[in-house]
Every structure is written in structure tokens, then in C-alpha cells.
Amino acid sequence: MKIRLPLILLLNVAGVALFLSWFLPANHGFWYAIDTGVFTFFNQQLAVNRPFLWFVAITNNRAFDGCSLLAMGALMLWHWRRAAPAQQRRIVLMGLVMLLTAVVLNQLGQRLLPVTRPSPTLTFTGINRVSELLSISTKDASTDSFPGDHGMMLLIFAGFMWRYFGQKAFAIALLIFAVFALPRMMIGAHWFTDIFVGSLCVVLTGLPWCLLTPVSDKVIAWFDRTLPGKKQTI
Structure with a gap:
């Protein structure tokens, strides 16, 4: 991968x-109307739609987070099983680099964005x-919800799949993100x-320097040389 600087x-x-369009206007400008409208719509459904109430309760249970990991792992496993033996180690190492990238970008986003905001339920x-x-x-609540770390991880996963x-893998990863x-x-x-502002702006500013440059390939190659196991030509 050559550096695609433009x-x-x-x-x-x-x-x-994207971030400044939300951060600079008083009371976040037009984004506030979108935020309140989306929250109000779904929050009202909780009182009148019992199946929806159970759906959001189950999908926000901590155990369901494991399902997101299983979905991401299943997509990677599908590609791993179809890969030649020489490439299977590369896919595993790519997953390791993806996790490392997610940790770094999440920490940078939490530390560098000058925002502390409780969730709408608070x-x-x-x-x-x-x-x-x-x-x-x-x-159903968070004392500091910006940027969304869960959404950020899923977007980073989608970027690595692309x-x-x-x-095709990117499209499936976006579906996993939505779910x-x-x-x-x-x-x-x-x-x-x-x-759609916090998670996305961090990914747009940080992830391209990893995926649109040789950085991710070089880290994968370094892991291949240093970690135990059969080495591959990467």
C-alpha cells in the first residue's frame, strides 16, 4: 500500500x-435537533411497544456485546478458512493490529476531544x-458517552475489512455496525x-494514516517476525 496522501x-x-460542525455552534446547532428528535422517538416507543422494549434491553445487555465479537470473528474466520495456509497467519496478525489500532484511537479520542457529555437518559x-x-x-446510561467507543470499534473493523x-466484506461489516x-x-x-459525529470523526482522522499508508502492513510484518509460530512472507 502506497501512501495515498490526497x-x-x-x-x-x-x-x-464534522466535529467542528457539532462542537462550535451554540448548543451544537442543528445537531441538537437531530439528537433530541432521535432520542424522543425511540424513548416514546419504550412505553408503548413491548417487543421493542425487550429488543433494546436484550441488545444492550453486556452478554450481547459478546455477540458483536462473534459476528466480527465469524466474518474473519470465513476469510481465514478460504485463505491459503501461507495467508492464514497474516489474517490472525491483521486482527491483532486491528485491536491495537482500536485501543490507540479510542484512547486518543477520549483524551483529545474536549467533550464530556452524559447520555440522554441522564x-x-x-x-x-x-x-x-x-x-x-x-x-441504558453513560456518564461520558462522547465519542461512542462501541461504534468506533465497529467502524474500525469495517475499515480493516475494506x-x-x-x-463485500466492508458491506457486511457495515451491517454488523448497524446491528x-x-x-x-x-x-x-x-x-x-x-x-455519527464522535466515533466517525475519530475514525476519519486517525484510521486513514494506518490503512492508506504502509503502516498496518509494516506492523503485521513486524508481528510476523517477532511472535512465535511459523513465519510467513508478508
Whole structure:
């Protein structure tokens, strides 16, 4: 992978512009209307739609987070099983680099973005909370929800799928993102913009420097040389 500097800078500008469009206006400008509208719509459904109430309760249970890992792992396993033996170790090492990238970008996003914001369920009064409507363990609140770390991890996964496995894998990864990130917003543990501004702007500014340069390939090659196991030519 050669350094695709024009595309990297374009994505970086898009990420910064996205964040500033939310951060600079008073009360977050037009984003606030979107945030409140999305939250109000789903929150009202909790009181009148019992199947929806159970759906968001189950999909925000900590055990369901394991399902997101299984879904990501299943997609990678499918490609691993189809790969030649010489490439299977590379796929495993790519997964390791992906996790490392997610940890670094999440820490940078949490530390560098000058935002501390509670979830909508801790911001508004007189609202419906799943933890009060059902006696089931579920995450329906966060004291610092921006940027959404869960959504960020899923977007990073989608980026790695595009880089190493192509457009079909990318499309499936985006579906996984929708299935496992959107319930956080539906239950009120995240604002709409926690994911579609916070998570996305971090990914747009940080991930291109890993995937649109030789960085990820070089880290994979370094892991291949240093970690135990049969070495491959990467």
C-alpha cells in the first residue's frame, strides 16, 4: 500500500469539519435537533411497544456485546478458512493490529476531544428508562458517552475489512455496525451524534494514516517476525 496522501487529507478534513460542525455552534446547532428528535422517538416507543422494549434491553445487555465479537470473528474466520495456509497467519496478525489500532484511537479520542457529555437518559427528566421498566441487566446510561467507543470499534473493523478483504466484506461489516451500534442509541445510552459525529470523526482522522499508508502492513510484518509460530512472507 502506497501512501495515498490526497485521500488521507480529504478524509481528515471531513473528520475535522464534522466535529467542528457539532462542537462550535451554540448548543451544537442543528445537531441538537437531530439528537433530541432521535432520542424522543425511540424513548416514546419504550412505553408503548413491548417487543421493542425487550429488543433494546436484550441488545444492550453486556452478554450481547459478546455477540458483536462473534459476528466480527465469524466474518474473519470465513476469510481465514478460504485463505491459503501461507495467508492464514497474516489474517490472525491483521486482527491483532486491528485491536491495537482500536485501543490507540479510542484512547486518543477520549483524551483529545474536549467533550464530556452524559447520555440522554441522564440529561432529560421524565423519560423512560429500560432499567426501570424491566428487571433485566442492560446498559441504558453513560456518564461520558462522547465519542461512542462501541461504534468506533465497529467502524474500525469495517475499515480493516475494506482494506484487506474488499467491498463485500466492508458491506457486511457495515451491517454488523448497524446491528450492534444502533441499539445503544435506541436505548438512550448514546446520542445520535456520539456515534455519527464522535466515533466517525475519530475514525476519519486517525484510521486513514494506518490503512492508506504502509503502516498496518509494516506492523503485521513486524508481528510476523517477532511472535512465535511459523513465519510467513508478508
